[in-house]
Amino acid sequence: MGRYDFTPLRVREATKRLFDNHKISVMPPWYHAVSDTPPAQTLTRPVMRAPRVKGHKKPSRMFQPMPIVYPEDKLRSEFFGDHPWELARPRVILENDGKDGEKWDWSRIVQPGKKLDGESVVQRQMYLIEHSNLTKEAAYDQARREFYHYRHLEDVERRIAKEEALYTGAYFGKGALEVGMGLEDGAYENWKAWAAKQIEESKQARAQLYSGPVEQSVSELDEDEMDEALDEVQEAIPATENGQDALGGIPMHP
Secondary structure: OOOOOOHHHHHHHHHHHHHHOOOOOOOOOOHHHHHHOOOOOOOOOOOOOOOOOOOOOOOOOOOOOOOOOOHHHHHHHHHHHHOHHHHHOOOOOOOOOOOHHHHOOOOOOOOOOOOOOHHHHHHHHHHHHHHOOOOHHHHHHHHHHHHHHHHHHHHHHHHHHHHHHHHOOOOOOOOHHHHHHHHHHHHHHHHHHHHHHHHHHHHHHHHHHHHOOOOOOOOOOOHHHHHHHHHHHHHHOOOOOOOOOOOOOOOOOO
16 A cells, blocks of 8 residues: 555546546547557556665665676776777777677687777687686787787888888878877967966066056157257267256366
8 A cells, every 4th residue: 555656547537537527628638549548557667665664774776787797898998908099099890790790710819801909809818718728817918919919010011001102102191190299389389479478468567566657658750850859959968069067066176
């Protein structure tokens, strides 16, 4: 009693009672459809509730699915923990019929139609553990050696192909590393300009603390006005023929 809520299943009966008691004047459009096709089950998902015992908390993880763990999961974690940059390599996960894994023979690490990657090392390690009676560490070392060997051959093949293309007149643009370095250099130059501007502004702010704000008024004079202004002040300028008039002091005799 009170463990299940059947109110949603009794909507049809409740609606019929409302109509019979003249609470509603028209039946809803869905009434006949629910009457003709009643629910197939009493409850689509039974509500499982633990008995309430005083002093015990209600379980909160009852409907959580059980964890699904495979033996390869830990091997993948170890390999990609040692080789994190392998996760940055592009991978193709498209399969033709979904049964590509059944066609591979992991007695060797290189498989036809599959690019060499970290998953190859994991599957090769599992094969060595199951069929060669090797320990996990020994199988891991052997799979890694094979992986490094074939990855080195791929690098050599790629360099030779590039040299042959350059010899026949091919042109290659900047690589990913060169593009990244160029972006870093541009960001550094922008930062240098910003830092120089900030230093200059801070110097001007410190200078204004002692001398006050400096108002600069720029007036442009033509040549005649400039000559006239120089003639007016020339007599008061030291180190000229007329010298400078004495403005004070005491008379002295040689």
